[in-house]
Amino acid sequence: MPDRTEVRLAEYGSVLLGAAQLTPRDVERLRSLQTRGCLGLDQARSGWRLKADATVGILVLDRIRLVIEPKFAIPGEHLMRWLAYGLGAPTPLPATARRWATGPDGYADLVAGALLEQCEQLVREGLRRDYVRRQSLEPVLRGRLDVASQVSRRYGQLDQLHVRTFDRMADIWDNRVLGTALRVARTLATHPDLVRDLHAIADAFPQAPTPDAALRALDRTRYTRLNARYRAAHTWARLLLRGGGVTGLLTDDGMTADGLLLAMPALWEAVVRRLAAEAATPQGGRNVPSSGATGITVRGDLGSNSTFRPDVLLSLPGRDPSTPTLLPVDAKYKRYDRYGVGAGDVHQLLTYSAGYTPSTDPRAVIVHPCPEGHSHRVLEVTGPQGSLGSIHILGVHTLAAPQQAAVWIRSVLPWADW
Template identity: 25%
Template sequence: MTSVISVREYARLTTEHVAKPSLDHAQIPASAFDWLCNLSSTFSRSGAALVQIEGRRWLRLDNYVGVIETPCGTKLEILPKHVDGGDILEASRKLLQRMIAASLNLPARIAGEASLRLFDAPLSEWIMERFLIALDQLIKRGIRSDYVRIEAQERYLRGRLDLVRQVRQPAGRQHILQIEHDILVPDRPENRLLKTALEIVAKHVQLPNNWRLAQNLRILLQEIPSSVDISADFKRWTKDRLMAHYQPILPWCELILYRQMPLSLVGQWRGISMLFPMERLFERYVAASLNMVLAPDAKLVTQAASQSLCSHDGGTMFQLRPDLLIERGSQRWLLDAKWKRINQNEKSSNYRISQSDFYQMFAYGKKYLQGAGELALIYPRHAGFSNPLPVFSFDNDLRLWALPFDLDSGSLLLASGSTLPLCYL
């Protein structure tokens, strides 16, 4: 039987009894503990850190959020750590749901607060529920079919006569016609992927309403085969006008079939496991939120890559990739989102800001802004960082702001001297 254990990033896990379980300390079965240790060694070989092993009895999670399902049936739900103190399970879960929805560019009505309040299931169940609802709506609008050419032998002419095959007929079979004709079938890449995702969801849903909806949808798609090459079928996913009603379900389908974003859990066990690097998720959440409040004549570019740190031997070295680049006419602003907790009351400790972040922003400013303009480091807002810090001046022409981003409202708190082209009401 599957058991769900909810924790948050950087939580400590143990096989021993925990007197007061919380989001920061939890007990897991020994089999799940051993499996996570083996999984961590696989991640380490690829340069990622899933957990940190503290002796033989404790594991400390890193900054990944999402869901990991172990072969023994333990489902570990890892939530963001955005506030200190208290077991704020539902607040953390809803925040993660909003961030995922914004990162996948989903409609506002799906990511809205009202929808989230109505569904308080663990993260993986929420994702599967959203997929089932999107698939149900798609089927009601109509599954797209495609023409497939088949070869057949008939006693009557249908479609086109294949003369080459016909003249090779034995003498006693001249009355049998070798023909080719097209039939309209729903066997196309998009439908095969949906069928494959539905089969996975149907095996893992826990809530009765979701289970019933999954079984009903399986009946409707029973004539469609499953995908045998998921990557190839995704590449063939059509995005033309006739397939516009398929686009809302595409991110959910990718999330379920790829199981995580962007990491892969390798090995033979393939439960519902989805991992999100919190730094990347925060960056996408900020980008999606700012894109909604940009001035009409401004444009937001993510992961710009037009500049490098230096030139060497006829080429360039060390490409510079700022998280966010805002362009408005000839003006530019560079922003970097950091999932770190700084403190406005600790000036003596440089507000806990990393010196390397300043070096990075200085390089961005020199290369992308030609040494004149505004830069901004964006950090999550919390009790210790509720207002923008005073401006940091590299020189008279290049300035850097440290701005708080409100995770609940999805809004960036601007400093009074900033010229960022954002239109908050």
């Protein structure tokens, strides 16, 4: 691998790159990411102006290694914990129990290490094997004789036989996608011990023809009791194989790149969905769809109808057990522990509260990350005719365990007085 210059910038930051630092292939890949809102790229007088968005991580280009750091000072271990929580995957081993280590910016190393841990466990338990159809040349008859090949290639000779067999082998797609992801991880990892261990374990897994083929196989995978133990490893493999094509946590609609980019707003939305569900369930609440009969629709404008959909819509038990109350919850990846809530978000949440909650007490909830501790404040919006609604602003401590955060949210959700 050629030596690459490391370029670092903060989330939403920008950097000026020289014209010689980006190859035409790099520009094409960055333009592809730009069309999906991951970053911005503009031509400047002396080169290129690269502007980061809310997507963070590492992107390995031909001449530079781009590191986009998150604006929140979340150590890698804690970010990994929230990532595992949002994806519903098991949390990797703590640093004291593993052989690999990471630096403050080693998010790619963290995901590669999580994949390594799961693959090592699969090897210890024994890789799954299944019947695979093979065509081979054998000295004795095994399986079925391939008459057409025998006649056209051996011209009637019987010293070697073209046969078709079904053998139990590890060369199946469940293992191929992991072999491909391990090889991708080796190009992203920076810690020498981690790179060595990835090299060692990769030899135990077959490889798919291309990363795209592995991704298509992952999209087709259905889990049963036979391959359920592969689910966690496939989760981390999917993140690595998506590479620079991350527009949501588990979506991909374009070319991939050598990198690991995390769309932080999408990650936070996934976290809040699970936090809200775990907070509401013990009290008899549940998540309900915010579309269809429970959607807010704007009609009569030019063009097609538009909709308002909160990230989470909770159905909570009210005073009358037969009439549950709806509570809209929106995930905001913003520092609302330091700055006031923007007017656009106030308007959005007031629309949610007017559409879903009782007219006598309209309310909605914003959940945002807060590195310095849990926080809770209430915005009261009033007009000449009285109250328009209240907005509860919940800051979740990102250094706390997700399960602890769910308990805290349960204690401050505004259902106690409904």
